[in-house]
Amino acid sequence: MERHFDEDLRLLKERLLRMGSIAEEMIQKAVKALYERRDELTSDVFDLENQVNQMHVEIDDRCLKLIALHQPMAVDLRLIAAAMKINTDLERVADQAVNVSQTCHYHLLKETPVPEVVLLTRMSEISQKMLRDSLDAFARQDVELAKGVLAQDEEEDQLKARALTQLIERLKKDPERSSQYVDLILLSRNMERIGDHATNIAEDVIFMVQGKDIRHHGGDFIKER
Amino acid sequence: MERHFDEDLRLLKERLLRMGSIAEEMIQKAVKALYERRDELTSDVFDLENQVNQMHVEIDDRCLKLIALHQPMAVDLRLIAAAMKINTDLERVADQAVNVSQTCHYHLLKETPVPEVVLLTRMSEISQKMLRDSLDAFARQDVELAKGVLAQDEEEDQLKARALTQLIERLKKDPERSSQYVDLILLSRNMERIGDHATNIAEDVIFMVQGKDIRHHGGDFIKER
Numbered sequence: 001m002e003r004h005f006d007e008d009l010r011l012l013k014e015r016l017l018r019m020g021s022i023a024e025e026m027i028q029k030a031v032k033a034l035y036e037r038r039d040e041l042t043s044d045v046f047d048l049e050n051q052v053n054q055m056h057v058e059i060d061d062r063c064l065k066l067i068a069l070h071q072p073m074a075v076d077l078r079l080i081a082a083a084m085k086i087n088t089d090l091e092r093v094a095d096q097a098v099n100v101s102q103t104c105h106y107h108l109l110k111e112t113p114v115p116e117v118v119l120l121t122r123m124s125e126i127s128q129k130m131l132r133d134s135l136d137a138f139a140r141q142d143v144e145l146a147k148g149v150l151a152q153d154e155e156e157d158q159l160k161a162r163a164l165t166q167l168i169e170r171l172k173k174d175p176e177r178s179s180q181y182v183d184l185i186l187l188s189r190n191m192e193r194i195g196d197h198a199t200n201i202a203e204d205v206i207f208m209v210q211g212k213d214i215r216h217h218g219g220d221f222i223k224e225r
Numbered sequence: 226m227e228r229h230f231d232e233d234l235r236l237l238k239e240r241l242l243r244m245g246s247i248a249e250e251m252i253q254k255a256v257k258a259l260y261e262r263r264d265e266l267t268s269d270v271f272d273l274e275n276q277v278n279q280m281h282v283e284i285d286d287r288c289l290k291l292i293a294l295h296q297p298m299a300v301d302l303r304l305i306a307a308a309m310k311i312n313t314d315l316e317r318v319a320d321q322a323v324n325v326s327q328t329c330h331y332h333l334l335k336e337t338p339v340p341e342v343v344l345l346t347r348m349s350e351i352s353q354k355m356l357r358d359s360l361d362a363f364a365r366q367d368v369e370l371a372k373g374v375l376a377q378d379e380e381e382d383q384l385k386a387r388a389l390t391q392l393i394e395r396l397k398k399d400p401e402r403s404s405q406y407v408d409l410i411l412l413s414r415n416m417e418r419i420g421d422h423a424t425n426i427a428e429d430v431i432f433m434v435q436g437k438d439i440r441h442h443g444g445d446f447i448k449e450r
Contacts, residue, residue, distance in 0.1 A: 071296040164407070213282045
């Protein structure tokens with residue numbers, strides 16, 4: 001019985017990390033489609049979403065069966081609870097990659113390009129790094145790496161605010177291209193949300209390892225917009 | 226032991242519904258602050274967020290203890306798993322109410338009013354109705370009511386697309402007020418996300434009652450932007 005349980009837990013982690021890799025691949029392709037104006041990459045993202053959706057259902061089912069069959073306690077129960085939450089976050093990361101791809105496919109890649117917004121590039125890099133680090137932290141149960149993700153989230157929030165100011169300035173000067181600039185503002189929100197999900201994953205890893213809930217203890221830091 | 230368990234489950238549901246009421250109150254106040262230009266209501270929202278954050282941690286803890294102590298099976302386990310997910314969604318609904326309030330407090334209520342705020346009225350009504358219905362569906366284990374929430378989500382997505390088109394038209398004609406229009410676009414996204422969380426809650430209720438995962442079976446409906 002015990003060996004089955006360990007094997008099932010190992011498999012659960014493996015499936016979750018596989019789902020994470022697909023979500024990462026979706027973001028990479030979505031961002032590449034945007035920067036290299038390669039519309040064919042957006043269909044890859046739409047295809048990969050189906051895989052993620054199937055895994056989402058499968059992993060939840062795996063978690064419930066593990067609890068019902070093995071009645072885990074303490075650290076094992078925390079691992080399964082964390083897996084259920086991370087599963088939800090990864091599915092929503094995939095949704096964000098789909099949103100980015102839709103904005104590209106239906107709008108941005110059909111229109112003349114607007115000059116590069118460097119801040120947005122930086123945001124997409126940070127989001128991807130945060131997701132990578134949060135999944136590595138889960139794989140290695142690495143609390144320090146998870147804490148690093150939380151720090152990157154603050155950098156991303158600042159970038160988001162600066163990107164917004166810059167894009168509103170451009171809107172005022174070039175109202176004819178309002179639609180493109182609004183798309184870029186919405187893309188910056190997609191990037192931010194990917195970072196938020198990575199932050200959730202990092203918090204779940206810390207809880208899983210330490211059994212300590214660190215959420216909502218960062219003071220009442222009010223984020224603007 | 227059995228009676229304790231039933232009592233603990235009842236208490237879990239009660240706390241979750243209490244958290245849901247606070248999240249609803251936060252949205253009501255955030256929306257009222259916007260429409261009636263009453264900035265004092267935004268501080269109420271910021272205060273209520275602290276309560277929601279505390280309950281978020283408390284309810285997760287309650288769920289894990291219930292699993293560890295009572296080793297529930299089948300429908301009871303599904304209820305607890307649903308409670309953990311709904312807990313996450315409610316906390317994020319509260320985040321959206323905070324975002325709306327911040328946009329009002331730091332931006333919109335400091336500037337001259339734009340008439341286009343009215344485009345968001347219907348969206349905010351639907352979001353609030355969806356949240357109310359999803360929580361009622363949870364309280365009464367009402368699958369039909371939960372399914373009604375999924376239908377409302379489609380209406381909201383259409384409204385969101387129309388609001389975006391209209392607001393981009395405004396932007397082109399009145400670039401000086403770009404900042405206000407962008408704020409309204411971001412507010413429409415906050416409303417949409419509240420509706421998305423209500424949809425998640427409704428799906429969890431259906432799973433809890435029927436033991437059937439209905440997520441990702443609606444065909445590959447591609448939403449634009």
